[in-house]
Amino acid sequence: MNVPEAICTINFWLLFMAMICGMGSGLATINNIRQSLRYSTVQLNSLVIPVFSCSVGSYIFSVKVIGYFYDKVAF
Structure with a gap:
């Protein structure tokens, strides 16, 4: 598909x-x-940016690891 x-x-x-x-x-x-x-806007931005950058980084890492894992084991 x-x-x-x-x-x-x-x-x-x-x-x-x-x-x-x-x-x-x-x-x-x-x-x-x-x-x-x-909180002020500056304090909120300093809180939100690390949270979202951590989640995006972990997503990219998991896609790379899972893709590698499935390529070697399943195929």
Whole structure:
């Protein structure tokens, strides 16, 4: 299955909507924590940037490791 075929499936759109809802609720939670603790925008940015850079870095690492793992073992 290629990308245009995948985009036309219901599974793609269900996963896409779940991801959008999850990201939105995470940002709302961080914003509410900032407001309740009366953080300034600078303090919030110094909190959010390491969290997102860590998650992106771990995603890239896991894709590389899992891809290598499946190439050697499964095939």
